[in-house]
Structure formats: structure tokens, C-alpha cells
Amino acid sequence: MSAITPEVIEAHQLTPEEYQKIVSILGREPTYTELGIFSVMWSEHCSYKSSRLHLRKLPTRSRLVVQGPGENAGIIDIGDGYAIAFKIESHNHPSFIEPFQGAATGVGGILRDIFTMGARPIAVMDALRFGPLDDPETGARNRRILTGVVAGIAHYGNCFGVPTVGGECVFEKSYSGNPLVNVFALGVFKKSEIFYARASGVGNPVIYVGAKTGKDGIHGASMASAEFTEESKQKRPNVQVGDPFMEKLLLEACLEAMQTGAIVGIQDMGAAGLTCSTCEMGSRGNVGIEIDLQYVPQRESGMTPYEIMLSESQERMLLVAEKGREQEVFGVFRKWGLDAVTIGVVTGDGMLRVKDHGAVVAEIPNRPLADEAPLYNRPYTRPYRTAPMDPPAGWDAARDWTEALKTVLASGDVCSKRWIWEQYDYQVRTNTLEGPGGDAAIVRIKETGASIAMALDGNGRYCHLDPREGTKLMVAECCRNLSAVGALPVAATNNLNFGNPERPEIMAQIVEAIEGMAEACAFFETPITGGNVSLYNETLGEPVYPSPVLGIVGLMKTQAPVGIHFRNPGRTVMLIGGLGSTDSLRMGGTQFAKAVLKAEWGLPPALDMEYEKRAQAAVREIVSAGWAESSHDLSDGGLAVALAESSFGPGGIGARIELESDLSPAALLFHEGPSRVLISTAEPERVEEIARRHGVEAPRIGVTEANRLSIACGGAFLANASAADLRAVWENGLEKLLHG
Amino acid sequence: MKFGVVVFPGSNCDHDAWYAVSRNLGREAVMIWHDSEDLCGADAIILPGGFSYGDYLRCGAIAKFSPVMRAVKRFARDGGLVIGICNGFQILVESGLLPGALIRNKNLRFICRTVELETCTADSPFTSMGRKGQILRIPIAHGEGCYVADERTLDELEAEDRVVFRYVDNPNGSLRDIAGILSQERNVMGMMPHPERASDPLMGSCDGLVIFQSMAAAFAASKK
Numbered sequence: 001m002s003a004i005t006p007e008v009i010e011a012h013q014l015t016p017e018e019y020q021k022i023v024s025i026l027g028r029e030p031t032y033t034e035l036g037i038f039s040v041m042w043s044e045h046c047s048y049k050s051s052r053l054h055l056r057k058l059p060t061r062s063r064l065v066v067q068g069p070g071e072n073a074g075i076i077d078i079g080d081g082y083a084i085a086f087k088i089e090s091h092n093h094p095s096f097i098e099p100f101q102g103a104a105t106g107v108g109g110i111l112r113d114i115f116t117m118g119a120r121p122i123a124v125m126d127a128l129r130f131g132p133l134d135d136p137e138t139g140a141r142n143r144r145i146l147t148g149v150v151a152g153i154a155h156y157g158n159c160f161g162v163p164t165v166g167g168e169c170v171f172e173k174s175y176s177g178n179p180l181v182n183v184f185a186l187g188v189f190k191k192s193e194i195f196y197a198r199a200s201g202v203g204n205p206v207i208y209v210g211a212k213t214g215k216d217g218i219h220g221a222s223m224a225s226a227e228f229t230e231e232s233k234q235k236r237p238n239v240q241v242g243d244p245f246m247e248k249l250l251l252e253a254c255l256e257a258m259q260t261g262a263i264v265g266i267q268d269m270g271a272a273g274l275t276c277s278t279c280e281m282g283s284r285g286n287v288g289i290e291i292d293l294q295y296v297p298q299r300e301s302g303m304t305p306y307e308i309m310l311s312e313s314q315e316r317m318l319l320v321a322e323k324g325r326e327q328e329v330f331g332v333f334r335k336w337g338l339d340a341v342t343i344g345v346v347t348g349d350g351m352l353r354v355k356d357h358g359a360v361v362a363e364i365p366n367r368p369l370a371d372e373a374p375l376y377n378r379p380y381t382r383p384y385r386t387a388p389m390d391p392p393a394g395w396d397a398a399r400d401w402t403e404a405l406k407t408v409l410a411s412g413d414v415c416s417k418r419w420i421w422e423q424y425d426y427q428v429r430t431n432t433l434e435g436p437g438g439d440a441a442i443v444r445i446k447e448t449g450a451s452i453a454m455a456l457d458g459n460g461r462y463c464h465l466d467p468r469e470g471t472k473l474m475v476a477e478c479c480r481n482l483s484a485v486g487a488l489p490v491a492a493t494n495n496l497n498f499g500n501p502e503r504p505e506i507m508a509q510i511v512e513a514i515e516g517m518a519e520a521c522a523f524f525e526t527p528i529t530g531g532n533v534s535l536y537n538e539t540l541g542e543p544v545y546p547s548p549v550l551g552i553v554g555l556m557k558t559q560a561p562v563g564i565h566f567r568n569p570g571r572t573v574m575l576i577g578g579l580g581s582t583d584s585l586r587m588g589g590t591q592f593a594k595a596v597l598k599a600e601w602g603l604p605p606a607l608d609m610e611y612e613k614r615a616q617a618a619v620r621e622i623v624s625a626g627w628a629e630s631s632h633d634l635s636d637g638g639l640a641v642a643l644a645e646s647s648f649g650p651g652g653i654g655a656r657i658e659l660e661s662d663l664s665p666a667a668l669l670f671h672e673g674p675s676r677v678l679i680s681t682a683e684p685e686r687v688e689e690i691a692r693r694h695g696v697e698a699p700r701i702g703v704t705e706a707n708r709l710s711i712a713c714g715g716a717f718l719a720n721a722s723a724a725d726l727r728a729v730w731e732n733g734l735e736k737l738l739h740g
Numbered sequence: 741m742k743f744g745v746v747v748f749p750g751s752n753c754d755h756d757a758w759y760a761v762s763r764n765l766g767r768e769a770v771m772i773w774h775d776s777e778d779l780c781g782a783d784a785i786i787l788p789g790g791f792s793y794g795d796y797l798r799c800g801a802i803a804k805f806s807p808v809m810r811a812v813k814r815f816a817r818d819g820g821l822v823i824g825i826c827n828g829f830q831i832l833v834e835s836g837l838l839p840g841a842l843i844r845n846k847n848l849r850f851i852c853r854t855v856e857l858e859t860c861t862a863d864s865p866f867t868s869m870g871r872k873g874q875i876l877r878i879p880i881a882h883g884e885g886c887y888v889a890d891e892r893t894l895d896e897l898e899a900e901d902r903v904v905f906r907y908v909d910n911p912n913g914s915l916r917d918i919a920g921i922l923s924q925e926r927n928v929m930g931m932m933p934h935p936e937r938a939s940d941p942l943m944g945s946c947d948g949l950v951i952f953q954s955m956a957a958a959f960a961a962s963k964k
Contacts, residue, residue, distance in 0.1 A: 154850050158881070159791040161752025245750050245794025337749065423850045425881040427937050428789075430756045444942065446759070560942060 004035060012039035018374055025368045033306045033354070034362045038369065040219065040272035040310055041279065044535050047373035050501035051533045054511055057518040058528045064490050065527055072113040072197055072267065073187075074529020076491045078555060080448040083194065085119040086186035088127075088456075088495045088551045090534040094239040095181040099148025103181050104156040104242040108314050110185040111160060112268035115251050116317060118195040118258050119187030122429055123443045124157050126167035126183050127456045127495070127549040128420075131176025133412060133737040138176040143738055145179050152242075153183070154423040159244035160251070163432050164424035166441035167456055171412040174460070177539030182495040182532075184456055184551040188445055195258055197267035197277075199285040199320045199346050204264055206278070206289055206344040207326065209333055210250045210316040213274070214299035216240045217312025227500055227538040246315040246338075253336035254317060260332065262325035269316040275309045276370075277318040278344075279352045283370035290353040291344030293361075305361040309354060320346055376501075383467050383512055384505035384543065387600045391584045395597055396666040401640075401711075402719040404596050406729045408637050408670065409644055411595035415733025416648075434561040439484040439633050444558045453487030453554040460545030461589045462604035467509045467546045468516035470589075470604050475520035476612045476674050477635050478552040483616035484633040484677050485561060486623035487554030492521055494531035494550050499543025501535050509546035510535075517548060523609050526552055562623050564632035565649025571629055571704045572684040573655050575639070576622065577615040578697030580673030582606075582663065591637045592670035605673045611696070612675040618694035619677045627683045627690075634676040640669040640711065640719060642678045647709045647723040648730065654709035654723040655680075657702035665718050669711065680704050741959045743769040743952075744782025746812070746828075748803050753789030753825065753936060760936035761786070765952045774803070777811040784821040784955050785812055787828025789881070789934060799842065799884050800830035809835055821865055821955050822928045826882055829920070829930030838923055838930045839897070840889030846913025850883040854945065856908035857919050857933060861901050864922055865958030866929045869950050876947035878933040880911060885932040887914035887921075897921055905931055 009019045012035055022030055022038050030038065044050060060068040066083055067075035073087035091106025107124060114121045128149060131142035146169075157164045162185070199206070217240035257263055265285065267277045274296070282289040293308050303311075321329050326342060333340035347353070352369060354362040408414055421436035433451060434442035440455040457478035462470030479489040494517065499506040521528055537544040566573075587593055588602030622628050630649075634642045647654040661668050681687050684700055691698035710720040743761040747754045754771065762769040770780045774792075779785065793802035803809060809831070816822045816837055824832040832838040845851055859867055859874040870876070889897070894916055897903050905920035912932075920931030935948025 151849075158850055158883075159750070159752075159794070161790060243794070245791060245796070248752065248791070249749055422852055425850070425852045427852065427879055427881060427934075427943070428752055428756065430759060430937055430940065430943055433942055558942070 042373040088184040100152040103149040103152035107156040114187035119189040129180035199281040212297040266319040282366035288347035295343040380507035381504040409730040410733040455481035458549035463546040467512035471516035472520040482554035487556040497547040566653035571680040577676035582671035628679040748792035751790035760939040764939040787824040789826030800834035804835040824930040869954040
């Protein structure tokens with residue numbers, strides 16, 4: 001047993017004050033194993049100690065919320081006796097160190113969070129952030145990370161049998177040393193069959209199921225709570241190795257075992273493995289848990305209690321069963337060829353007691369361990385930013401706008417992500433009404449007449465320029481994505497990716513982003529039901545852009561979806577929300593600024609939340625009533641990109657657009673002002689009537705026509721190209737960046 | 741008529757196949773567990789897509805040793821209808837019920853995409869309700885769907901009219917664009933594309949339904 005020296009404490013990323021708190025909780029010095037247990041439970045990753053005070057500002061309730069934050073996933077009532085569970089989680093650090101396994105186990109972890117509650121996962125989405133693929137210094141590594149991450153997600157999700165139905169992928173220099181991999185998963189179940197991660201019933205057996213415990217992933221949670229340095233590559237052994245086949249068996253066995261009625265509570269072993277699952281289940285249930293490590297199935301001999309308790313081996317679950325009904329549970333797991341072993345018992349004393357062959361190696365009260373980690377109100381100043389306020393000279397000078405459009409369409413953020421999503425099975429389970437490539441993914445619930453629409457959004461550039469407004473814009477856009485397909489946004493899950501919270505200017509980003517999210521989520525009535533915070537996303541002192549990511553789910557009737565593509569020539573093209581306005585300050589975060597000018601400045605677009613809400617209500621009504629043949633929200637790249645993307649359907653239908661505006665061509669084509677959705681319709685009067693009723697502009701801006709996209713203002717052509725040419729540039733963009 | 745959908749550990753299109761034949765086609769369908777030789781009285785067998793036994797070693801290589809495959813082989817030998825979809829096709833070639841092999845896609849990546857298939861023969865219990873030359877839009881979703889066989893086998897398949905589907909635009913490098921083949925007796929078919937994913941109007945195509953309809957018709961005819 002190692003002696004506990006100040007060096008050992010520091011190596012466990014515990015401060016001297018935190019150590020003193022441990023001593024006072026225990027009333028004695030901790031053992032080495034206990035120190036390890038505290039260090040993972042009190043890590044930033046598990047305890048949210050820097051963010052928790054601010055997370056309390058988020059709205060978490062609504063009429064539909066069955067379960068808010070604090071469980072494995074949030075739950076929403078979708079009617080007809082059914083509910084959905086969903087959550088997003090990051091696997092940023094592991095994905096940088098070992099892209100394939102890091103991303104794969106990220107998928108595995110969030111899937112377990114869903115099915116541990118009894119829900120069958122029916123959809124996955126991913127928000128990915130990488131460094132630029134064509135960067136002269138880091139491009140090769142960025143390409144390798146992207147390729148590995150995508151293959152890892154595909155490997156795990158495809159084999160497990162859950163469709164990866166959407167997501168987004170963005171490239172910024174700040175992610176070169178710290179990519180982001182955020183995975184969202186959603187499952188469905190009967191409202192009467194929800195399982196919680198709570199232990200109860202003194203004397204009930206504590207059962208370990210699934211894969212054996214090995215030495216992989218030890219201190220993964222602590223690794224995720226520190227900045228990267230040159231030595232981080234040596235942490236590869238801290239990354240777990242995933243086995244999606246094992247997870248698939250675990251899914252089927254768990255859902256089947258739940259049907260026996262013999263399971264009292266269940267939690268997956270994710271970050272901090274056996275430690276986290278035992279003390280959290282005990283703490284939530286106000287009971288104690290006693291286990292003996294000799295019964296834990298182990299992959300290798302000679303593992304110490306410290307290693308067993310801290311291992312993050314994948315595909316494991318902990319459950320509490322009704323005493324006397326163990327055999328029913330064992331029978332199901334035996335059928336699926338999985339280990340299921342009683343390793344302990346629920347006690348009445350509120351302690352986590354860990355024995356090794358009968359000898360106590362750790363004895364800690366559950367509640368302080370799981371729920372009373374130190375909380376920090378870290379000082380914050382003004383948000384960190386590196387961009388100037390003023391635009392570069394001549395930013396709106398005349399240029400070949402067709403070429404500018406092509407440059408934006410070919411850029412990493414805007415180009416088609418087909419190369420990525422074709423590697424994902426987005427159809428398995430035959431529920432995917434709208435897969436990747438649309439504004440929102442739509443998955444039907446076979447058991448009811450309802451469908452779930454879902455979208456992931458985040459905009460690090462906007463948030464870098466203004467964390468508060470950028471986050472509000474993100475919420476608005478995510479809701480708009482759902483409204484564009486006719487779905488009513490009802491709830492959200494968030495992933496907060498930031499740098500080192502101990503730096504006051506980073507902490508300021510976190511605080512402003514959370515407050516912006518709180519304001520917008522309350523306004524748009526999309527409570528946050530859970531999520532994840534990932535801090536210390538820095539390498540060698542260079543933080544990522546403040547990158548909150550939001551997943552929002554919406555409800556709609558099951559019906560053939562309205563896609564983004566123009567379907568017939570001769571239809572009226574309308575812009576719900578109008579042309580919008582902007583100024584030079586607010587052009588600095590656009591894709592035009594990034595791709596064409598290679599610059600970033602100023603502020604993100606201005607958002608009027610009241611108008612946004614009305615515009616979305618109008619669009620939902622128009623789409624649900626069937627008046628829109630196509631519907632596409634304006635976001636990255638503004639009006640010009642939305643028009644182009646609407647022209648990339650199989651029929652090659654483009655449009656002749658004629659605008660009247662005082663805006664400069666650059667602003668008119670590419671400004672990213674929110675609250676706008678592009679539709680094509682055979683019923684313009686009906687659309688106008690609805691827009692008028694909601695107090696929203698809806699100008700007719702042109703007519704669809706075969707094969708060409710032209711955009712004119714005041715009678716003069718700004719852009720004019722064949723839809724096929726534009727499409728080719730957009731389709732080939734990513735592969736060109738990947739393969740040169 | 742009763743369809744039987746075999747469930748291996750790691751099958752993940754089993755429920756989709758069940759849904760297609762029971763809900764979209766409207767026939768009875770049962771699930772058959774891999775660990776038994778009891779085919780539950782099924783009149784036609786579906787080996788569904790997925791990753792049976794994790795596809796460890798080689799796709800379908802472990803599944804061929806399962807008890808249920810002994811029963812499926814007997815069932816096929818006695819003239820029963822067997823369709824293997826995706827992983828099911830891989831299991832059929834591993835089991836020797838169909839010739840050839842399925843290897844990594846030419847681009848070395850998993851591909852999920854709706855493709856066009858040319859129906860190369862209507863002379864089979866799986867395509868009798870369609871017509872030769874008919875184009876079907878059906879999704880593929882596989883990493884190892886590149887069909888290969890030696891030249892003599894390929895010639896034989898063609899000479900005996902046993903190539904049932906070809907890709908219009910070959911996505912995976914399959915030799916001679918082969919997407920699906922028949923056994924010599926024509927009662928066993930393997931195909932990489934997923935007809936069960938194209939059996940519901942909401943999924944964008946109902947072209948896959950013709951395969952299950954043909955199977956139902958063939959069974960009905962055999963009972964006359």
C-alpha cells in the first residue's frame with residue numbers, strides 16, 4: 001500500500017483543501033484505494049464542481065418532463081403511454097488520444113445511459129469538431145483524427161444496431177489540439193416501465209453484469225479533467241476499448257431482465273466504473289452498498305482493489321435485484337451468454353463498503369462521496385476572445401459572387417458531409433423518416449402515431465465572439481431546425497465544451513453561455529433535461545472555442561417528411577421571416593467571412609427572440625398543413641447557401657430569385673441573421689395568410705425552375721450557375737479536403 | 741403462411757424483417773432463437789442482417805456452427821424457402837448454401853445508401869411477382885458486401901440464371917455487379933441490400949416488398 005504523501009494527493013488532482021475535506025468526512029486519513037475513489041468522484045468530469053453552481057440557472061421542468069437532470073438521461077412524455085429518454089455526452093479527450101476507440105466508447109457510454117433506464121435506443125447523432133483538414137501544420141493529424149472518429153462511431157453504432165441519423169461537423173483551428181466528439185442518443189419505452197439508478201431494499205443483492213473488469217480506462221475521468229500536455233499521448237492506456245457486440249447483448253439482456261420484474265434499480269458503469277455506480281446508486285436510494293471485489297469478474301489476475309474500483313472497462317452494468325429472485329435475472333443473462341454475479345448487498349448504513357476477500361479496503365459514506373464534492377464559484381472576468389471588433393478593409397468589395405458562393409459551398413463547415421454519414425447505418429430499425437442531410441432528423445415511433453424530430457447545433461465561432469448571444473442563437477437555430485420540419489421543440493440536452501475553468505476569462509465564457517442558454521431555453525420552452533460538461537479542453541494553454549452544443553427533440557405526427565429540396569419547377573419561393581438585416585460588425589462570424597475572407601471579427605448576428613418564436617410558429621403551421629413542398633432553415637452561409645442546398649435534390653430543381661434590398665451583395669447573400677426559413681410552395685396566398693397571422697414577413701423571392709440557380713438584386717445578377725455545378729463543388733468538398 | 745426470422749446474438753435487423761413481413765406484408769411471423777434446431781413451424785426462413793456473434797473471425801463464420809443453422813440447412817435441402825439478407829447472405833455463403841464469399845467493400849468503408857438494383861431473373865420464388873429488368877430502389881448498409889467467386893463459379897451462376905440482382909451503379913466492387921444470387925435449386929437466395937427497409941411507404945420505397953410477396957406466392961403455389 002502506497003503511503004499518502006502530498007505528491008500522491010497532487011497526482012490524484014486533489015487540492016490540499018479537498019484532501020482535508022476527505023479526512024474530515026472519514027474522520028481519519030483515507031487508504032490509497034479510498035483516495036483513488038474520492039479522486040474520480042470529485043473529478044471535474046464526475047462532480048461538475050466548477051459548473052454546478054451555474055447549471056442551477058437552467059430551466060429543467062415542463063409539463064412533459066418526466067425526469068430532469070440527475071439521472072442517467074432525461075425523460076419526456078410523448079403521449080399514448082410512451083416516453084423517450086435522451087442525453088448527450090462528450091468523449092473529447094479519449095478521442096484525441098485514440099480517435100477510433102475514443103469515439104466508439106463515447107457511443108457505447110451514451111447508449112448504456114439510455115438503456116439502463118429501460119429505453120431501447122432508436123437514434124444517435126454526433127456533434128464533431130476538428131482542426132482544419134488543410135492546415136499546413138496540423139492538417140495530417142486532423143484528417144487522421146476525423147477518419148478515426150468517424151470509423152469508431154460507425155463501428156460501434158452500426159454493430160450495436162442503432163441508426164446514426166444526423167449530426168454536424170465543424171472545423172476550426174482551436175480544435176486542432178483538442179477535437180470535440182459529442183454523442184447524443186435517444187431511446188423509447190413505455191412510461192410505466194422506467195428504471196432508475198437507485199438502490200433500495202436492505203438485504204437485496206447487488207449484481208454485476210456484462211464484460212469483465214480489466215485495467216483499461218483507469219483514471220479516465222480524471223484524465224478528462226485536465227489539460228493536455230506533451231505527455232498526454234502516453235495516456236493512451238487510459239482510453240477504454242469498446243465491444244459493440246457485447247453491448248448489444250447487454251442491451252437485449254437488460255431489457256429482457258427488466259421484464260421479469262425482479263430488478264429494483266440499475267446503473268451502467270461509465271466514468272469511474274464500479275466506484276461511481278455503487279456510491280451513486282446508494283446515495284440516490286439513501287442506503288449503503290457493500291461489495292466484495294473477489295466476486296467481480298476480472299479479465300486478468302492480480303488486479304488491486306484500487307484498479308478494480310477505478311477501471312473503466314466498457315459494457316458493464318450494476319443492478320440491484322429483489323432478494324430471492326436472483327435466479328430469474330441470472331437466467332436471462334445466461335441466455336445471452338453474459339456474466340452476472342452477485343458481488344454484494346444493499347445495507348442500511350449509507351456506507352460504500354468495499355471488501356477484498358472479506359477484508360475492508362474502503363469504507364466511505366455514500367452521500368458525501370457522490371453528492372457533496374466541493375463546489376467552486378470560480379472567479380470570472382470578461383470572456384476570452386482573440387478576434388478584433390473591426391472588419392478588415394474592403395470586406396464587402398465587389399467580387400465574383402458565384403465564385404464566392406462556390407468557395408463557401410466547398411468549405412469544410414458547409415460542404416456535404418455524405419462521406420461521413422454514409423459510413424453510419426442511418427436506417428436500421430426502419431424508423432428513419434428523415435436521415436442525415438436535412439434540417440432535423442425524424443424517427444417514427446412504431447408503437448404510436450407520433451414521430452420524434454431531433455437536431456444538434458452549436459456554433460463555436462458565434463460563441464467566441466459573444467458567448468451569451470452565441471448560445472442564444474444556438475438555441476434558436478436548433479429549435480428552428482425542428483420547426484422547419486414541422487415539429488414542436490419540447491426539450492433539450494446540452495453538452496458544454498470549454499477550456500480551463502480555473503482561468504477567469506474561460507470561466508466567464510462558461511457563465512455567459514449558461515446564462516444565455518437559460519434565458520433562451522426558458523423563452524423557447526425547451527427545458528434542459530440533462531447533459532454533460534466537458535472542461536479543460538485545452539492543449540498547451542490553447543483553449544477550444546467556447547462550444548456549447550445543444551440537442552433538441554420535437555414532437556410531430558408520423559407522416560411523410562417535407563425535405564429541404566425543391567421538388568417541382570414553377571413553385572413560388574418564399575422566405576418566412578424576411579430578408580433580415582445586418583451590419584458590418586455582425587458579418588464577422590459568418591461562413592462568408594471565414595471561407596472567403598479568412599477572417600473573423602465583430603459580433604454574431606443579432607437575435608430577436610420574440611420574432612424568432614413567431615417565425616417558427618408560422619413555419620410549423622405552414623409545414624404541418626402541407627403548404628410547403630420544401631422547407632430549409634437559414635443558418636451557415638445565409639440565404640445563398642440555403643438556396644443552393646435547396647437546389648441539390650435528385651430532380652436538380654433550382655430557382656430564379658429576384659430580390660429588392662439595400663443590403664450590399666455580400667450581406668444580402670451571406671448574412672446569417674436568424675429567424676428565417678426558405679420554402680417553396682404551390683399555395684403562396686395560404687402561406688402569406690399564415691405568416692400575416694403570426695406577424696411575420698414572408699416575401700415571395702422567386703420561382704423554382706429546372707437546372708439553374710440564379711440570384712439577382714435590383715435586376716442585376718449576383719450569382720448564376722447550373723445547379724449541377726454548384727452541387728458538384730458542395731458534394732466533393734469534404735473528400736477534396738481529406739484527400740487533396 | 742408463417743415466416744420465421746432467425747435471431748442470432750448480434751442480429752439487429754431481425755425486428756425490421758419481422759415488421760416487414762408481419763406488418764407491411766401482413767403475414768404471420770415468428771422469431772427463432774439461434775440456440776435451437778426448432779424452426780417453430782415456419783414455412784420460410786429469413787436470416788436477417790446484423791453482426792451475428794459480433795462478426796468476429798469473419799462475417800457469418802461463427803453463425804454457421806449454430807444449432808439453428810443445422811436446421812436451416814435441412815430445411816433448405818428439403819426445398820424450403822430461405823432468404824439471407826446482408827449478414828444473412830454472409831452466413832449463407834459461409835454455410836456453403838450459396839457459393840462465393842463477401843469481402844470488404846472496395847473503398848474499405850461501411851456504406852449506407854439507397855441503390856438501384858436490376859432484377860436479373862423473374863424465374864425464382866423471390867422475384868416471380870416482379871419482372872426481369874425491373875429496377876428496384878433498395879438500401880444497402882454493409883462494410884463487407886463485395887461479392888467474389890472464381891470465374892468458373894461466376895460463369896456458372898450466369899449460365900444457370902442464378903444471378904438474381906445486380907447493382908446498376910456498383911457501390912462495393914462486387915464482381916460482375918452481383919448483389920444477390922440463388923442456390924442451384926433456386927429456393928435459397930442471398931442478397932446484400934435490405935428489402936425489409938424498402939417495404940413501407942414512409943421509408944421512401946416499397947420496392948423490397950415484391951420479394952416477400954413473391955415468397956408468399958411461391959409458398960401458396962407449393963400448397964396447391
